[in-house]
Amino acid sequence: MNYFDFFDLPHKLDVDLADLERRFHALSRKHHPDRFTLKSRAEQQQALDDTALLNDAYRTLRDPIKRAEYLLKENGFDIGEQKSNNVPPELLEEVFALNMAMEEMDRPELEKSRQRFVGMQEELDRELAAKFSGYDASGDRNVLAEIRGLLNRRKYISNLIVTSTLP
Numbered sequence: 001m002n003y004f005d006f007f008d009l010p011h012k013l014d015v016d017l018a019d020l021e022r023r024f025h026a027l028s029r030k031h032h033p034d035r036f037t038l039k040s041r042a043e044q045q046q047a048l049d050d051t052a053l054l055n056d057a058y059r060t061l062r063d064p065i066k067r068a069e070y071l072l073k074e075n076g077f078d079i080g081e082q083k084s085n086n087v088p089p090e091l092l093e094e095v096f097a098l099n100m101a102m103e104e105m106d107r108p109e110l111e112k113s114r115q116r117f118v119g120m121q122e123e124l125d126r127e128l129a130a131k132f133s134g135y136d137a138s139g140d141r142n143v144l145a146e147i148r149g150l151l152n153r154r155k156y157i158s159n160l161i162v163t164s165t166l167p
Helices: 017-031 041-062 064-074 089-104 107-138 141-164
Strands: none
Touching (some): 017 041, 041 064, 089 107, 089 141, 107 141
């Protein structure tokens, strides 16, 4: 079952997190396996399956990035792994500088790079939030395509943040 449908939520990118949590707790009580101990094996298994689905759905829907990736998949967009030939052109110079700093173990330069990447990610998150609202208002697949591009860029930048983090 679709995660949005399981929670009886509209297929939107902006989700009221307090409402999501209330629904999660209500569904947890409804599907909890302990309520099915005296039921048939099939009903017990269904309760286990529903609980697993509930937990996966909740983890996905409460995280804005995972929620966006899920909605993109739901709408037929490929969100596969970031490939090296998909490096955003404006990041190539940053990546080169990061590689040089890593080779030389230049700690101040690594930290400076990491801070730039964190700033880029924060800016992307603001841009994504605006696009999420734009998609929810319009349902336009072109906006989803833009979101997909921003998510790919964000994933790349997230990897750079990890790479540039000092040991």
